[in-house]
Amino acid sequence: MSEAIYTVTNPATGEVEETFPTATDDEVMAALERAYAARERWRKVPLEEKIAIIERVAAEYDSRQEELARIIGDEMGKPYGDATGEVWLSGDIHAYNAKHAPEVLADEELDLGERDGRAYMRKEPVGVIVGVMPWNYPYYQVARFAAPNLLLGNVILLKHAPQCPRSAKVIEEIYHAAGVPKDVYQNLYATNEQIAMLIDDPRVQGVSLTGSERAGSAVGERAGRNLKKAVLELGGSDPFIVLPDADIDKAVEDGILGRFENSGQACNAAKRFILIGDETYDKFVPKFAEAVAGLKMGDPHDESTNIGPLVTEAAAKGIQARIDDAVDAGAEVVVGGKRPDGPGAYVTPTVLAGVTPQMRAWSEEIFGPVAVMYKAADEDEAVRIANDTLFGLGASVHSSDVDAALRVADRLESGMVSINEAPGSSSELPFGGVKRSGFGRELGTYGFDEFCNKRMIRIAG
CATH class of the missing domain: 3.40.309.10 (Aldehyde Dehydrogenase; Chain A, domain 2)
Known part of the structure; x- marks a missing residue:
């Protein structure tokens, strides 16, 4: 077993409270295999069923606010008022995405002018995507990435920050308890090298990272080399x-x-x-x-x-x-x-x-x-x-x-x-930057657009 890098070190005391085993390369690749096999099954689940699942996720955040707030207080020192606010916002993001999914994912008719027939755009999932999330907002960052993509039909492999293994684990538990299949959302205690390995794999179709400029440069370079879509939300001044x-x-x-x-x-x-x-x-x-x-x-x-x-x-x-x-x-x-x-x-x-x-x-x-x-x-x-x-x-x-x-x-x-x-x-306002703050947008309805195949369908007259 590789060295444990996922550790809860209480920043208020400096004491190590718990460690979690780092995934092996074999475990990471097995997770990818399961995710890839699950992509077609999840894609075929009717949207109304996905919406019901994401609504249950929102309800879980609302009902477990105190418990979830305490976890991140111990992990990364978030003050109680900020922590409960983050838990509430995470639930609200799921509720907002569930509410607006039908209109956002509806086919968009295209104007053919004087030509006969019809054409439309359809938003479809791309398959397996990787999320790399930061420690400063452990629930919120995952929510704004995962909620629209699960509704869209994508399958998620999620690497959280090493400082946040407890919240990473409980997020996965919430999704699974609400009805997201275990192979559709998987938490990985992965290394940076293993994330690079996933980006290199042709079964992975994209990666979203929120983090430092250095981490964004590394992930963006890897994604570009492999012709993969990337969303990067980096620093700000x-x-x-x-x-x-x-x-x-x-x-x-x-x-x-x-x-x-x-x-x-x-x-x-x-x-x-x-x-x-x-x-x-x-x-x-x-x-x-x-x-x-x-x-x-x-x-x-x-x-x-x-x-x-x-x-x-x-x-x-x-x-x-x-x-x-x-x-x-x-x-x-x-x-x-x-x-x-x-x-x-x-x-x-x-x-x-x-x-x-x-x-x-x-x-x-x-x-x-x-x-x-x-x-x-x-x-x-x-x-x-x-x-x-x-x-x-x-x-x-x-x-x-x-x-x-x-x-x-x-x-x-x-x-x-x-x-x-x-x-x-x-929940309703798009979030993202320019210059070295990254590229791509999340929140509002914009999160549905980043990892989707906008397929044009043309029907002859």
Whole structure:
């Protein structure tokens, strides 16, 4: 048996609670064999039966909210309020996809003009697809990938993050209990090398990865070499732009939610706060810093906790190194800046100002509870700062004049923009980015389109 890399290490205590055996190459290939054999059977299951199954999955998430929230609190330190919210959203994603599947998967008639006959487009499954999921949203990330694809008729091999073996196991149990055949959704405690082996296999038709830029590059390169479809949702360094006429108190409230939800460990979190004009900067920064200082850091299972531990001690050290790098180069710590004493992978919520382009914090993603303040002279400079990054996932713009906010938003290089609200995610809104934030879209009804054969059928007149 190969070395166990799937381990529950409680980030609040640093204690190893449980390990899970890593799959062997033979086990991975046997899983693929079963999945490939199941693809035709699952494809032929009527849509109404698939819908009933996915509705039962949604009900399972709703009824087991407390249990499921506690699992990810122990695995990756998610604060209780964020954890229960994620479980709810995961159920809602399944319910939304089940509700809209009939209309989305209906044949689309094509206009033949003056020609006789008829033609239409039909969305059909491609077969076996691989999902590679991250640790920061263990349930949600799987839900938005798996729900539309199971309804479409695809068969899934799922590799979760090594930090999340318990939630990976319980997700599989939920699908199977709801009626998804065991060979149609399989959780694999696989290695990166085994995922590469699956992508190389002609029986696999595509791969979806949410994760780091490095992981996305590796998977995208492998998929391209094998002419496989890939969906990649990678990092972000999202701008939060405040215009001079914005409601500052509301912008601060949105900024706190947008930056510090999930202890700052979100791809689409507001990470760079770009404040237009001296007056805007002087009003926003003190109020924001005061709110940050009031955030409660502690036990993720305590309902009053705002900031839990980061996923690992290594992650916490990495974030602190980013802070120290900026401070050593001349940045100002407005609040926070130092890790607390005691056990656990905690990083004190921090606000940095005076960051310059020479510092890593200027444009790189800081995946933790750190907000960076920027002062821009006008809209042009704000847009230039916002776009001065290799990433392009999300953005938000705040102004009492919606037309002015849209004017700025139209100039941003991003896959998503929120106007006068915190960046976030919901079942009905498409999610995805541009540049090195990846490509492809999930959520809304767009998740049905990524791994389907859009077959054109023409009937002569």
